[in-house]
Amino acid sequence: MNLKRVVITGIGVVSPFGPGLEPLMLGLKGGQNTTRYMEGWDQYTGLQSLVGAPVENLDEKRIPRLKRRSMGRMSIFAAYAADEALLDAGITLGSENLLRVGCVIGSSMGSAKSINDAFETMLPDKDLSRLNSTMFFQCMSHTAAVNTAQYLGLVGTVMAPAAACASALHSIGTAYDLIRLGRQDLVLCGGAEELHPTVTGSFDILFATSTKYNDSPGQTPRPFDRDRDGLVCGEGCGLLVLEEYERAVKRGARIYGEVTGFSTTASGLHVSQSNRDSMVVCMQQALSEAAVSVKEIDYINAHATATIQGDMEEAEAVRELFGDKVPISSLKGNIGHTLGASGAIELAATLKMMEEGVIYPTLNLENIAQDCEGIQHVMEPVKKVVRTILKNGFAFGGINAAIVCRSL
Amino acid sequence: MTEQEIIEKTNRVFEESFEIEPARLIPEAHIFTDLGLDSLDIVDLIVALQSSFGVKIRTDEKVREIRTLGDVYHFIAAIKNGEQAE
Numbered sequence: 185m186n187l188k189r190v191v192i193t194g195i196g197v198v199s200p201f202g203p204g205l206e207p208l209m210l211g212l213k214g215g216q217n218t219t220r221y222m223e224g225w226d227q228y229t230g231l232q233s234l235v236g237a238p239v240e241n242l243d244e245k246r247i248p249r250l251k252r253r254s255m256g257r258m259s260i261f262a263a264y265a266a267d268e269a270l271l272d273a274g275i276t277l278g279s280e281n282l283l284r285v286g287c288v289i290g291s292s293m294g295s296a297k298s299i300n301d302a303f304e305t306m307l308p309d310k311d312l313s314r315l316n317s318t319m320f321f322q323c324m325s326h327t328a329a330v331n332t333a334q335y336l337g338l339v340g341t342v343m344a345p346a347a348a349c350a351s352a353l354h355s356i357g358t359a360y361d362l363i364r365l366g367r368q369d370l371v372l373c374g375g376a377e378e379l380h381p382t383v384t385g386s387f388d389i390l391f392a393t394s395t396k397y398n399d400s401p402g403q404t405p406r407p408f409d410r411d412r413d414g415l416v417c418g419e420g421c422g423l424l425v426l427e428e429y430e431r432a433v434k435r436g437a438r439i440y441g442e443v444t445g446f447s448t449t450a451s452g453l454h455v456s457q458s459n460r461d462s463m464v465v466c467m468q469q470a471l472s473e474a475a476v477s478v479k480e481i482d483y484i485n486a487h488a489t490a491t492i493q494g495d496m497e498e499a500e501a502v503r504e505l506f507g508d509k510v511p512i513s514s515l516k517g518n519i520g521h522t523l524g525a526s527g528a529i530e531l532a533a534t535l536k537m538m539e540e541g542v543i544y545p546t547l548n549l550e551n552i553a554q555d556c557e558g559i560q561h562v563m564e565p566v567k568k569v570v571r572t573i574l575k576n577g578f579a580f581g582g583i584n585a586a587i588v589c590r591s592l
Numbered sequence: 593m594t595e596q597e598i599i600e601k602t603n604r605v606f607e608e609s610f611e612i613e614p615a616r617l618i619p620e621a622h623i624f625t626d627l628g629l630d631s632l633d634i635v636d637l638i639v640a641l642q643s644s645f646g647v648k649i650r651t652d653e654k655v656r657e658i659r660t661l662g663d664v665y666h667f668i669a670a671i672k673n674g675e676q677a678e
Contacts, residue, residue, distance in 0.1 A: 249611050253632070313642065313650050317635035 187364040193437040194273025194425030195532045196265035200237035200418050200519045203264050209536050212544040219401040219416050225381045233393035235401045236379045237418030237520030251335045256295020256322035258376040259331035261421035266332050273425040286341035286371035288359045289329040290351030291524035296380035298322035328376040351375045352527030353577035353585035357446040359426045369428045374528030376421035384417045392491050405490035406548040407514035408556040415489040418520030422528025440535040441589040445474030451582030458494045458578050463501035466584035474588035481510050482570040483543050485534040487578045488514035489521045499556035513562040517547030527577040538570040538591050593672045602664050605640045619662030647671050
């Protein structure tokens with residue numbers, strides 16, 4: 185069976201830098217951090233991490249009420265990103281065979297705020313009569329994918345891989361397969377997630393959050409750094425337009441890059457701890473599918489969230505495969521950990537870095553931790569011709585994902 | 593509760609829950625065809641009216657007969673007047 189080639193022809197982003205790819209790239213270029221002290225979070229007993237990287241300045245009323253009413257915050261992000269991605273790709277849905285256009289958007293869970301609101305409404309008196317009609321549509325696991333498809337009027341394949349922080353890479357991998365196999369010609373894909381104290385709380389109770397920088401939020405998160413103390417949750421959405429190569433060339437589309445390899449593996453060992461061996465296998469499989477050697481990778485965009493254990497495992501896995509030969513950086517020092525959206529937002533930024541010939545550094549990495557040494561950390565912006573990249577994404581449940589893209 | 597109070601409170605529900613401009617809120621406005629509500633909105637209308645007026649109407653069969661904004665006013669007035677009579 186001849187597999188089709190798959191290229192990326194559009195990008196849409198909502199990040200803690202605001203809506204749009206441009207603010208994200210300006211923020212990265214400027215070495216800015218988006219972590220804030222979150223007012224009101226101190227009301228949650230036991231929550232130690234009081235910082236987050238929120239999205240601000242979004243006019244949700246831009247979306248018509250009938251489309252918006254079933255959207256939680258993450259779906260609003262997704263609608264914004266979808267508009268930008270399609271515009272960027274030069275796609276007019278009205279002239280497409282919509283059965284051939286898919287929408288694959290993952291997230292860790294449904295809208296966190298909506299889930300919380302639903303239970304707060306219902307549980308005090310065990311009274312369901314106060315629940316509104318669209319609450320469920322905001323809470324369900326495929327909320328971002330469904331709402332985006334409804335918003336755009338899409339009728340092709342709509343899916344929502346849920347794999348916590350690897351959700352976006354799973355979505356992109358799924359979209360890649362849908363197009364390779366000839367099931368769809370064009371797929372809007374990525375991930376979305378929203379910030380909420382209960383989301384940060386799920387990491388906080390496992391001692392995985394940053395707790396020492398509540399009074400100096402700009403100093404955290406600190407991926408790979410000696411003084412890292414955990415992740416900072418962010419929010420947003422990243423969406424890519426994946427398109428069948430011949431079709432993209434025929435219509436003269438701008439091509440950011442070609443997806444040439446994808447792999448996802450599981451550790452099978454521990455539900456929360458990441459594992460270097462299964463990471464290595466995952467990256468190897470992605471490289472193998474892309475038919476590239478480790479020497480041909482010009483840049484690795486790390487998952488590195490600034491947790492003690494996760495960063496160490498990723499550093500060791502990368503060291504085992506690449507030694508110190510390949511530049512690597514994590515963007516979470518800038519935008520926090522956008523969880524189910526992170527893979528797509530960070531891949532989007534990586535594609536732009538590839539286009540611009542520059543690699544942005546790991547913000548807040550000042551002193552490389554001993555357990556993260558032996559890999560080529562990027563600590564200042566580096567100008568470099570970047571032809572082939574590897575993007576990592578890891579998640580609770582022992583899930584690993586890796587994508588290889590190359591410029592054309 | 594006066595008729596005017598019922599009208600004002602009901603209109604506020606339509607403005608806040610369904611983002612409808614006040615000028616369109618006239619008694620003869622059909623809530624589906626003129627005001628653009630649909631079946632999901634009716635669920636939310638019931639929830640909002642219950643909250644605004646402190647009534648329980650979810651299982652009231654007469655809800656199904658509502659067609660216009662004026663019908664909503666009369667429906668609520670009948671319940672509130674009934675409460676007073678009791």
